Amino acid sequence: GQNIDQPTEMTATEGAIVQINCTYQTSGFNGLFWYQQHAGEAPTFLSYNVLDGLEEKGRFSSFLSRSKGYSYLLLKELQMKDSASYLCAVSPPGGGNKLTFGTGTQLKVEL
């Protein structure tokens, strides 16, 4: 089975940096996705990590440690529009399509 843990809520200040953690215990693992979901909208893809290390994409970076079952999403230069839920999801061995999602971290960016 799959067990994915994320903090339920986080609050940060505009312009700051925030790190959202995700830990997982799975019977098999290929890679980890991060999605962003604004209230009332669909999840949108942010990043995908298969190998250990940091992947940087503009203001957003994602890190993976396969041996530790751990990932984080790093958001820099926070903007008000970054207030959203951030979902991590794991994909099974061999890649494959069946993602298992965490319950999401609700990020609130304040002035």
Next chain:
Amino acid sequence: DAGVIQSPRHEVTEMGQEVTLRCKPISGHNSLFWYRQTMMRGLELLIYFNNNVPIDDSGMPEDRFSAKMPNASFSTLKIQPSEPRDSAVYFCASSFTQETQYFGPGTRLLVL
């Protein structure tokens, strides 16, 4: 390019009625997924198709739920009879082989 299209966007129905949700995946994608999202349980995979064939329906709650994909550009999720506990947002997503999934806008279902 058009993304994943879902209809209706909102549905209010009474308990016992049949509900049909529709999805048109992104052209060229060969995998289609149906998810349900609630506050209590988060985003759950109900069923997914590869090349129009159902691969894994282990997330379908019970026999009241059924899904079909008659061709590469159309899928339906049907609930019959509907119950208040089925109230949720239902998302359809599509992908090409094992790549990133792209979500539709969702159908907000309320069963009274």
